[in-house]
Amino acid sequence: MRYTIDDRGFYGNFGGAYIPEMLHANIEELQQRYVGIIEDPKFQKEFHDLLKDYVGRPSPLYFAKRLSEKYGSRLYLKREDLNHTGAHKINNTIGQILLARRLGKTRIIAETGAGQHGVATATVCALMGMECIVYMGEVDIERQKPNVFRMKMLGAEVRPARSGSKTLKDATNEAIRDWINHPVETHYIIGSVVGPHPYPDMVARFQSVVSHELMIQMEEKEGRNYPDRIIACVGGGSNAAGAYYHYLDDERVRLVAVEAAGEGIHSGRSAATSVLGTEGIIHGSRTLLMQTKDGQITEPHSISAGLDYPGIGPMHAHLIRTGRAEVVSITDQESVEAAMELSRLEGIIPALESAHALAALKYLTLDSDETTVISLSGRGDKDLATFMKYLDDE
Amino acid sequence: MILKDRQSPALNIYFTAGFPELEDTVPVIRALSESGVDLIEIGMPYSDPMADGPTIQQSSARALKNGMSMEVLFDQVAQISEKVSTPLILMGYLNQMIQYGEERFLKRCRETGISGLIIPDLPPELYKMQYQEMFRNHQVEIIFLITPQTSEKRIRTIDELSDSFIYVVSDSSITGKSTEISKEQIAYFQRIQKMKLRNPTLIGFGISDHQSFSQAAEYSSGAIIGSAFIKRLDKEYGEKGIDEVVTKFVNEIKHGA
Numbered sequence: 283m284r285y286t287i288d289d290r291g292f293y294g295n296f297g298g299a300y301i302p303e304m305l306h307a308n309i310e311e312l313q314q315r316y317v318g319i320i321e322d323p324k325f326q327k328e329f330h331d332l333l334k335d336y337v338g339r340p341s342p343l344y345f346a347k348r349l350s351e352k353y354g355s356r357l358y359l360k361r362e363d364l365n366h367t368g369a370h371k372i373n374n375t376i377g378q379i380l381l382a383r384r385l386g387k388t389r390i391i392a393e394t395g396a397g398q399h400g401v402a403t404a405t406v407c408a409l410m411g412m413e414c415i416v417y418m419g420e421v422d423i424e425r426q427k428p429n430v431f432r433m434k435m436l437g438a439e440v441r442p443a444r445s446g447s448k449t450l451k452d453a454t455n456e457a458i459r460d461w462i463n464h465p466v467e468t469h470y471i472i473g474s475v476v477g478p479h480p481y482p483d484m485v486a487r488f489q490s491v492v493s494h495e496l497m498i499q500m501e502e503k504e505g506r507n508y509p510d511r512i513i514a515c516v517g518g519g520s521n522a523a524g525a526y527y528h529y530l531d532d533e534r535v536r537l538v539a540v541e542a543a544g545e546g547i548h549s550g551r552s553a554a555t556s557v558l559g560t561e562g563i564i565h566g567s568r569t570l571l572m573q574t575k576d577g578q579i580t581e582p583h584s585i586s587a588g589l590d591y592p593g594i595g596p597m598h599a600h601l602i603r604t605g606r607a608e609v610v611s612i613t614d615q616e617s618v619e620a621a622m623e624l625s626r627l628e629g630i631i632p633a634l635e636s637a638h639a640l641a642a643l644k645y646l647t648l649d650s651d652e653t654t655v656i657s658l659s660g661r662g663d664k665d666l667a668t669f670m671k672y673l674d675d676e
Numbered sequence: 677m678i679l680k681d682r683q684s685p686a687l688n689i690y691f692t693a694g695f696p697e698l699e700d701t702v703p704v705i706r707a708l709s710e711s712g713v714d715l716i717e718i719g720m721p722y723s724d725p726m727a728d729g730p731t732i733q734q735s736s737a738r739a740l741k742n743g744m745s746m747e748v749l750f751d752q753v754a755q756i757s758e759k760v761s762t763p764l765i766l767m768g769y770l771n772q773m774i775q776y777g778e779e780r781f782l783k784r785c786r787e788t789g790i791s792g793l794i795i796p797d798l799p800p801e802l803y804k805m806q807y808q809e810m811f812r813n814h815q816v817e818i819i820f821l822i823t824p825q826t827s828e829k830r831i832r833t834i835d836e837l838s839d840s841f842i843y844v845v846s847d848s849s850i851t852g853k854s855t856e857i858s859k860e861q862i863a864y865f866q867r868i869q870k871m872k873l874r875n876p877t878l879i880g881f882g883i884s885d886h887q888s889f890s891q892a893a894e895y896s897s898g899a900i901i902g903s904a905f906i907k908r909l910d911k912e913y914g915e916k917g918i919d920e921v922v923t924k925f926v927n928e929i930k931h932g933a
Contacts, residue, residue, distance in 0.1 A: 307825035577775030
């Protein structure tokens with residue numbers, strides 16, 4: 283496959299492991315063991331049993347009739363919002379907690395933006411009886427309160443990240459520092475396809491259950507195992523990686539990556555990394571990121587805490603730079619409008635992150651006989667406060 | 677060789693460029709040199725210093741707010757480097773070097789009198805593959821870190837690859853945590869000492885006073901102090917002149933008074 287990782291841990295020019303020596307032993311162990319562990323049939327059975335009975339997979343592929351009528355095309359929603367804990371994030375945390383146990387780790391740390399990955403991590407730690415510490419930006423703790431309570435109820439400790447913009451980037455820095463301080467007993471469950479090799483590939487493999495199901499479900503519904511187009515939002519890019527995975531080298535499938543434009547791409551308050559970003563290093567990986575000429579990482583903005591990140595996974599940087607994926611940028615306002623539209627047309631309240639993917643529909647030329655899958659990565663319960671504010675203004 | 681053969685333990689002091697105020701870089705370097713430190717490590721302030729603890733993070737954020745940039749930093753170093761005999765090295769992150777342009781960065785180091793670089797997120801494998809030639813051409817040394825988890829084989833590789841000194845991380849921990857030197861740490865230092873590496877070793881992370889400095893020096897060529905110095909500078913800045921703060925701090929570390 284051309285678009286997956288090479289044996290040095292790179293996607294084209296992007297990826298690698300730019301880590302301090304303090305993390306070398308941990309990262310090297312992961313690099314050497316992750317494929318063997320994941321491909322072990324016993325691991326696969328345990329992983330898929332949990333995905334089926336605990337997460338509730340396969341997630342439905344739903345033909346959105348009224349939405350399709352509105353856009354004059356055949357639109358399907360991949361319902362990751364129906365997973366246990368309300369988003370795709372749990373696919374990865376189930377995989378990583380099983381891996382952590384095989385590595386003999388006893389303590390789990392994670393970063394979180396919207397809180398979905400934090401909740402998914404706290405959940406699997408409760409399930410396995412492991413200590414769990416989640417780093418979350420102070421700003422995000424404030425705007426995603428229900429998820430903070432969920433994590434606490436699940437027995438996790440939520441530690442505020444107070445540096446920088448106090449959002450996802452800073453929570454990730456704090457988690458890395460924790461790992462440097464506790465390298466022996468701790469496994470760091472990264473929530474997206476970011477970070478040093480092998481994380482981007484490892485997380486993509488766990489999330490690839492989504493595109494694997496899509497192949498079966500498309501065959502059932504359309505008589506062929508692929509759609510013409512897949513649309514997914516990209517912050518770090520884990521739900522997009524999962525939805526694209528088995529189609530990466532199938533050029534019949536157009537890949538659309540939707541970024542958060544915040545208040546407008548050039549407003550100074552945006553997270554549109556592919557447009558505003560340049561090549562550099564963030565969180566141990568060479569990729570596209572928003573930075574100054576001096577290499578200082580700049581503070582992003584998005585209404586969606588899950589997309590409020592100044593970088594992008596190296597796989598996506600490669601897909602975008604090679605032209606394999608097309609990028610659409612969606613503003614805060616457009617994402618809220620798309621969430622309202624789906625709620626009223628289909629009776630589904632999407633997460634603000636997923637609403638970005640939905641909002642891209644109006645910018646695409648969709649033929650009436652084409653099939654498009656939109657990754658509905660999460661449900662909107664956590665964003666009710668934001669939606670309520672919007673409804674009040676309406 | 678950055679550290680010459682020597683009898684007494686070497687003291688390397690780290691400080692963040694442009695801290696507490698933008699124009700303090702030059703006076704701090706001058707004061708450190710005059711007070712007899714053996715090596716000065718200048719921190720390039722970074723927005724996301726993942727290998728640094730809270731003290732250095734905060735000093736970096738403040739320096740950036742003060743307007744510190746790579747150009748300003750190189751200009752400041754150029755002003756003072758010829759006037760001091762103490763070797764100067766830079767500590768920063770790979771992204772800073774990449775954005776400046778690696779060749780241009782190394783050339784500027786050479787021009788301004790920087791003799792070595794500590795780039796914690798540049799692993800030795802990558803250095804060897806992409807940067808070794810470039811560093812050699814510009815005669816800038818690289819300094820690598822080792823930790824209690826670094827295997828003996830890997831330490832040997834690092835020892836072969838560098839020609840300056842090896843930064844021995846005293847504990848697998850972020851800079852700025854001051855704890856007493858433990859039995860495990862001493863065992864680790866002795867293990868490194870017995871390896872008889874070709875490069876001198878400096879112990880860093882968690883060295884904060886005369887006692888920990890002298891203890892570390894028993895097992896190495898000396899030690900590195902960062903956070904403790906930044907804290908002192910921050911605390912006494914304004915009340916006393918930079919010269920006074922620096923001289924007193926260095927004397928305390930070296931002589932315990």
